[in-house]
Amino acid sequence: MSIEVGVKLKGKVSGITNFGAFIDLGGGKTGLVHISEVSDGFVKDINEVLKVGEEVTVLVTTVGNDGKVGLSIRKAVDKPKEERREFPKKEFQRPNTKKPFVKNQNTNSSNMGGKQDFDSLMSGFLKDSDDRLSTLRRSTEGKRGGRGGRRN
Structure with a gap:
């Protein structure tokens, strides 16, 4: 018997562990059903x-x-x-704000086939990323005694 992805089969539960159940598919073949694939709802104890x-x-x-x-x-x-x-489609929300994410309307993508738009977005992202990293480094290095931290 050939077992291929997407095929429905009948089998018998041959063993149960805390992370799933082993299913005997016949012909000496055995497969594992992970506990998350047993039911649509949350399963705390697979024996139930x-x-x-x-x-x-x-x-x-x-x-x-x-x-x-x-x-x-x-x-x-x-x-x-x-x-x-069916999950309702939601507008992407920025973390810690109530304002929805809106694409920058000021960039003109018609110049150079959209390349200007990507370049300006990338440079803005890199600047924001560098600012966040430097703020994070300043706040954590003093607490763990890293390079440039405060010494008493």
């Missing part, structure tokens, strides 16, 4: 969801060169479209 000997349907997610097979139970379950969770 699966039992050894239980028959399950799994989806093959990975097949390694070394023969390891990654499986998923939650992806093998067909859900009606209305049950699938």
Whole structure:
């Protein structure tokens, strides 16, 4: 039996660990379902969801060169479209501010085929990055006794 990524198979739970369950796929093949792939909800104890000997349907997610097979139970379950969770699209928010991120409107990308726009954005990013790094270095070096720190 050939095991390929994307194939749904039936198998029996052959072993349970604290990080997942081993599934016997038949033909001497065994795969692992990680605890995060058992259910859509949070699973604290996998023994509450699966039992050894239980028959399950799994989806093959990975097949390694070394023969390891990654499986998923939650992806093998067909859900009606209305049950699938759709997340609303949100505007990107800058950290620690209430203002939404707005692309710089002042740059003119029509010059040089957009190159000016990228160059100005990159130079602004590098300047901001350097300022943040120097502020961070000043505040941490004094606390841990690094180069140039305060000495009493």
